[in-house]
Amino acid sequence: QKEVEQDPGPLSVPEGAIVSLNCTYSNSAFQYFMWYRQYSRKGPELLMYTYSSGNKEDGRFTAQVDKSSKYISLFIRDSQPSDSATYLCATLIKAAGNKLTFGGGTRVLVKP
Amino acid sequence: NAGVTQTPKFRVLKTGQSMTLLCAQDMNHEYMYWYRQDPGMGLRLIHYSVGEGTTAKGEVPDGYNVSRLKKQNFLLGLESAAPSQTSVYFCASSGPNRGQDGYTFGSGTRLTVV
Helix, strand or coil: CCCEEECCCCEEEECCCCEEEEEEECCCCCCEEEEEEECCCCCCEEEEEECCCEEEEECCEEEEEECCCCEEEEEECCCCHHHCEEEEEEEECCCCCCCEEECCCEEEEEEC | CCCEEEECCEEEECCCCCEEEEEEECCCCCEEEEEEEECCCEEEEEEEECCCCCCEECCCCCCEEEECCCCCEEEEEECCCCHHHCEEEEEEEECCCCCCCCCEECCCEEEEEC
């Protein structure tokens, strides 16, 4: 079993809809939680970073962490065709060389 | 622009050949990483370095070697390429602020071993 699980999709939504993405993780030692966006044939780029349980908003993006359930989510409001990409969740343990453990990624398609 | 530069961008190797992938960063980051990305497997850590002259194994190190002779460079070597090493390889670097600053990734090297 992978330490971080993520539905591969694809997740197809109409423009303007809310995109909801989820990951589960198994290691309770994970302390930091991130979402990366990866466009086709590009490297991943950091979207959101959270440390504690709860919500964090940044523009149209909201990241949610529930440490008791080992569940992390990303919501994209008012989705745009430019949001079409693969979204990767990632977790990190503070004292482990900053090594990130990634989920497999969810491909999102926003149709105009 | 500041960032992580990977060379080459594409390469086709024959089984048994060797090659070195170069990663260079100009952000004075201490930590550097090599990942491979395969369909359905996500990003898996091959090797990483927490500073000049240091390296450590990640999740899938077999068949690869690395060196960090200079702080800004992290080299990934394949001594005897195998078809199972066909993948997209990403280098990344990070500063000291754990996840807060995130990793900065290169644009990847697409390697095919035939």
